[in-house]
Amino acid sequence: MRARRPWLLALGIVLGLTLVTALGVGPRSISPAQLMRVIGVELGLQPPESVSRVDRVVITQLRAPRAILGALVGAVLAVAGASLQGLFRNPLADPGLIGVTTGAAAAAATGIVFAGLIPFGAQLGPYLVPVFAFVGALLTTLTVAAIARQDGHTRTATLLLAGIALAALAGALIGLLVYLSDDQQLRDLQFWMMGSLGGAEWRSLAIVGPILLLLCILLSRGGADLNCILLGEREAQYLGVDVERLKRRMIWCIAAGVGAAVSLAGSIGFVGLVVPHLLRLSLGPDHRLLLPASALLGGTLLLVADLAARTWAAPSELPIGIMTSLVGGPFLLWLVVRDRSRGVIGD
Amino acid sequence: MIELEAVSVELGGRLVLRELSLRVAPGELLALVGPNGAGKSTALAAIAGALSTSGGEIRFHDRPLRAWDAEELARARAVMTQSEFLTFAFLVRDVVAMGRHPHPPSDADEETVDAAAREARVSHLLDRRYTALSGGERQRVRFARVLTQLGGVEQGALLLDEPTASLDPAEQHACMAAARRQARAGRAVVVVLHDLGLAARYADRMAVLDDGRLLGEGTPREVVGQGILDEAFDVQVRLVPHEGPHPTVLVEPRAAGEDSGRA
Numbered sequence: 130m131r132a133r134r135p136w137l138l139a140l141g142i143v144l145g146l147t148l149v150t151a152l153g154v155g156p157r158s159i160s161p162a163q164l165m166r167v168i169g170v171e172l173g174l175q176p177p178e179s180v181s182r183v184d185r186v187v188i189t190q191l192r193a194p195r196a197i198l199g200a201l202v203g204a205v206l207a208v209a210g211a212s213l214q215g216l217f218r219n220p221l222a223d224p225g226l227i228g229v230t231t232g233a234a235a236a237a238a239t240g241i242v243f244a245g246l247i248p249f250g251a252q253l254g255p256y257l258v259p260v261f262a263f264v265g266a267l268l269t270t271l272t273v274a275a276i277a278r279q280d281g282h283t284r285t286a287t288l289l290l291a292g293i294a295l296a297a298l299a300g301a302l303i304g305l306l307v308y309l310s311d312d313q314q315l316r317d318l319q320f321w322m323m324g325s326l327g328g329a330e331w332r333s334l335a336i337v338g339p340i341l342l343l344l345c346i347l348l349s350r351g352g353a354d355l356n357c358i359l360l361g362e363r364e365a366q367y368l369g370v371d372v373e374r375l376k377r378r379m380i381w382c383i384a385a386g387v388g389a390a391v392s393l394a395g396s397i398g399f400v401g402l403v404v405p406h407l408l409r410l411s412l413g414p415d416h417r418l419l420l421p422a423s424a425l426l427g428g429t430l431l432l433v434a435d436l437a438a439r440t441w442a443a444p445s446e447l448p449i450g451i452m453t454s455l456v457g458g459p460f461l462l463w464l465v466v467r468d469r470s471r472g473v474i475g476d
Numbered sequence: 477m478i479e480l481e482a483v484s485v486e487l488g489g490r491l492v493l494r495e496l497s498l499r500v501a502p503g504e505l506l507a508l509v510g511p512n513g514a515g516k517s518t519a520l521a522a523i524a525g526a527l528s529t530s531g532g533e534i535r536f537h538d539r540p541l542r543a544w545d546a547e548e549l550a551r552a553r554a555v556m557t558q559s560e561f562l563t564f565a566f567l568v569r570d571v572v573a574m575g576r577h578p579h580p581p582s583d584a585d586e587e588t589v590d591a592a593a594r595e596a597r598v599s600h601l602l603d604r605r606y607t608a609l610s611g612g613e614r615q616r617v618r619f620a621r622v623l624t625q626l627g628g629v630e631q632g633a634l635l636l637d638e639p640t641a642s643l644d645p646a647e648q649h650a651c652m653a654a655a656r657r658q659a660r661a662g663r664a665v666v667v668v669l670h671d672l673g674l675a676a677r678y679a680d681r682m683a684v685l686d687d688g689r690l691l692g693e694g695t696p697r698e699v700v701g702q703g704i705l706d707e708a709f710d711v712q713v714r715l716v717p718h719e720g721p722h723p724t725v726l727v728e729p730r731a732a733g734e735d736s737g738r739a
Contacts (some may be wrong), residue, residue, distance in 0.1 A: 220563075353577060354577075361559050367524060367555040
């Protein structure tokens with residue numbers, strides 16, 4: 130009942146400002162004024178000769194797709210994490226936990242190492258690995274969901290255990306593929322396992338971007354139902370929630386969202402865990418606010434992480450997964466230590 | 477109106493409810509009593525629509541229960557269970573307000589929440605964190621939540637599974653008095669109870685279950701007078717003669733032998 134709009138508006142403004150900053154900052158510094166002129170040119174409000182060609186290419190072909198991809202991937206990962214935490218009634222749940230992320234990464238690794246052996250591989254060209262990652266995420270989810278389903282009912286604890294087992298299996302597969310790969314493949318694998326927004330370009334973004342945006346919106350809207358699930362599945366049923374349908378819908382949205390995110394940006398950890406926590410500390414656990422707020426803050430934080438990844442060791446670039454884990458790991462430890470006395474996470 | 481006709485329920489290959497027939501009219505408070513494992517909670521869950529029956533039929537407002545859509549049912553009946561899952565630090569006000577979930581949002585929601593909180597005696601807790609409450613306080617908050625769910629509902633059903641289990645004596649009476657007021661407001665109220673004294677004092681009728689079967693039912697005076705409780709619980713239940721309008725019972729062990737006192 131408390132006001133949710135001001136929070137979402139504020140987080141939206143912060144995301145917008147971060148996006149603009151991400152367009153301006155980099156090895157070639159572009160001032161806000163120049164940036165506005167480039168946007169003016171792109172919208173046809175100003176003549177093309179008013180800006181430098183290089184600025185224009187850097188912004189429209191390099192930084193804009195990268196920033197948009199970063200915002201969308203961060204948003205999907207964070208809202209997927211928040212949704213899973215609600216669904217499992219466990220604040221430590223994460224898309225990595227039900228095996229989706231590792232499954233997608235293992236499929237991507239298979240695509241990289243065996244590209245030559247795969248039928249139609251040549252036709253798919255640069256899309257081969259992303260398609261593999263996406264299909265890998267869905268297949269993992271299908272397997273986990275099938276194992277957890279009994280008598281028309283999805284058993285949450287089994288889902289979790291099956292996910293952990295499959296993630297371990299997928300991890301072993303990745304290890305094996307690393308062992309089999311040559312030098313070039315190893316570099317590609319590394320990119321995939323540590324995550325990067327460096328591969329962003331308009332053509333793939335045009336396909337995956339709308340999917341990510343749609344899943345973000347779908348997941349963000351389930352807050353009231355998730356609140357009821359937190360009371361217990363039967364309690365939610367008594368409050369009129371179709372628990373089984375909600376679970377299925379959410380798990381598939383999460384699988385598709387994480388699969389799409391991993392397909393373009395590799396596996397990026399901790400966003401789904403840290404962002405909802407950070408928000409719960411200040412906004413409380415109401416998922417009607419938590420879910421959309423997670424999407425907005427997740428987008429913002431991944432953009433900031435990417436900014437750090439590409440400016441810290443410029444002109445070379447750190448994998449963004451290293452940045453998020455470098456910040457996320459200690460943050461989680463701090464939360465755990467702090468929670469021993471405060472009980473915010475739960476019992 | 478709740479009607480059960482020869483309802484059987486099988487759980488894990490075991491028949492836990494055997495051909496149970498019951499009727500609860502609007503305005504009536506029925507206490508379901510019986511020893512541990514008699515099938516009281518199962519009966520309540522079946523009435524609530526959470527279990528599939530292996531025989532018989534349950535009707536609610538003259539319609540088979542399975543013909544009700546989950547959300548439509550949630551707008552007409554509220555269920556307070558014994559389970560406790562909430563580990564996220566919600567404000568008590570938000571937990572109580574979750575009772576409005578099946579209803580379309582309305583300007584009156586806040587007033588409904590406040591009224592239910594007063595009735596369940598948790599108004600002073602509304603701005604606290606649910607996770608910081610005691611077991612008894614949480615139970616009253618859950619009671620407030622189900623009252624909120626029925627707020628503005630004309631002839632709903634209120635199903636309570638041991639609502640007084642972790643309450644102190646004063647709160648037990650307050651809770652049962654509130655449940656009785658719900659019945660007087662036109663709702664069909666079913667309460668699973670272990671305390672025979674509370675059941676006898678507040679229920680219009682008592683239904684006694686044993687081993688999944690209905691052993692007998694009637695007004696508290698009838699049930700006690702016919703010795704049905706004695707048979708079900710293997711105890712001696714007597715009415716205490718007094719001036720007040722409500723029956724008061726005394727429960728004693730069957731064998732008045734070595735452990736009954738120091739003499």
